[in-house]
Amino acid sequence: MTTLISFLGKGRLDARRTGYQQTTYRFSADFARSVAWFGLALAEHLKPQRLILVGTSGSMWDAFFERQGNDDEEILRLMEATEREDVTHDLLDLPRQRLAEQLGIPVVCLLIRYARDTAEQVHILHDLAAVVRRGERLCLDLTHGFRHLPMLALVAARYLERVAGVEIEELYYGAYDMRNNADETPVLRLRGLLTMLNWVDALATYDKDGDYGVFAPLLADDGMAAGTAERLAQAAYFERTSNPVSAQKTLSGVFRAVEAHRGRLGALFGETLQKRIGWFRGAQREDWELSLAAAYLERRDYLRAATFLYEAFITRACKQQGLADSDGFGNRKHAYKAASKTTPQLRQLVDLRNSLAHGVRPHTAESQRTLADEDRLRSRLQELRRALFPPGTGSIS
Structure with a gap:
């Protein structure tokens, strides 16, 4: 199901209360509509199964619904509430129902805060998430909201995808200030912004x-x-x-x-x-493994950092001991046994790696102290790297 979410701004009313300027929105070579409210032209173009109108308590609800032919008494109450910035869902309910009958689809009017601070911005995300349905495909119209709302709408689009489980099909903006010589307003599609994100x-x-x-x-x-x-x-x-x-x-x-x-x-x-x-x-396998050890240490993935540091040392040990097949388990085990007799730092590294991998207590009190503190573990792995691969040894410096 496709749902259109259209933002309604405050704007300025002229003497005839026409709201936004009427213009011809050009969607494609064969589809254009002359309207003041972009969202209605977009609804005609997209034919969504549901329309959600989003505005504040001071948005131009009165001018919008007046253009849809609503009763004068209802519009008068909306005008008074709009001037006080006190529009309520109750005041919007009857005009909403009539618009739904005209369009032939359900219409929801959602009142949101002004997004003046973080608390209000967060509240808007919660409100939007409450009116969408998991699995819905959403199109967002950013044309008529407050100037800062498109930024929030972009965040909202990503939030709704991740948290509410919806799919954002497209973001639309009727670019009135980009009118061409024929006085036609282009319709911009901004889905690429989400792709960049x-x-x-x-x-x-x-x-x-x-x-x-x-x-x-x-x-x-x-x-x-x-x-x-x-x-x-x-x-x-x-x-x-x-x-x-x-x-x-x-x-x-x-x-x-x-x-x-x-x-x-x-x-x-x-x-x-x-x-x-x-x-x-890197020139050879030990270079790759040592580079990966450094990269994972930087990301605080200490198990992979210790593992690749160990494997880099064993790869070099195989070569130094004349074991041509450094991929063979038997050769690598043999290389470790031989090297561990003369290299205490290797035994210390293995103790840390095994504890990280299996969640068991290290064999030594020193390793226990190291694992008790992240900064100490990080420093210790760096020290072991320098001890096991001193500058000027092999292809790694």
Whole structure:
């Protein structure tokens, strides 16, 4: 079901009480309507199954309903209440019913606060969430509200998607100040703003947990071949299941496509994305694992940080001990046993990693103290990194 939410502003009334200026809104080459209230033309264009009119206690409810042919006595009461900024749902009920009969769809009138401060802004989000239904498809008309309401409406659109379980089909704005020489007002579609926010959300998600797979559907929607975008998600899966070799191989194959992507939004965020997945450029496996350890430590994912730090050391130990197959479990176990005899820091790292992975008490009192405090754990992992990979050893400095 599609529902149209249209904001009603305060505006200024002329002597004839016409409200907003009448203009011809151009939706497409074959659809235009000359009206004062954009929301009604939009309703005719979209043919929604429900209309929600949103305004404050001082919005132009009187002028709006007067234009719809309502009774003079009702309009007079609305005029008086509007002047006092004291419109109530009871005053709007009868005009609302008559408009519903004219349009042939249910109409809801929602009175909201003025959004003057955070408390009122939050209240508006709650009010909107209360009148929508999970699974609805919403179109938002931002044309006639207060000048600051479109900003709030953008936040509301994202909030309703995430919390109320609705789908935002489109955001519309009748751009009266952009009239052309034929005195036609263009109709702007602003759904792209929400798509931009999806990219911003994806960057925040990646910075938090390192899962660059969240970019795959965004790149596919932005024009990248679906198979190519899916390989990015596959690389993220390999990385997050501690398989850096497969992750690096997959990233190597898809990175050029990410680099060359010229979609509208991909071009905007592409450089940032490339930097975030650039760890695979290291010369060899221990470089990749150490880079990942540093990245996960930065994100406070201490288990993955400790795991990749340990694996980086074991990869190098396999090479130093002449064990060609560093992927083999037996070789890695052998490398650990040999190295742990002479490297106490490795044993300390394993103690911390096992405690993080299994939720068990560390073997040493020092490790217990380390795990009791986040700053101490972070510092200790950095110290172990420097001890296990001192500058000038191997390919890692």
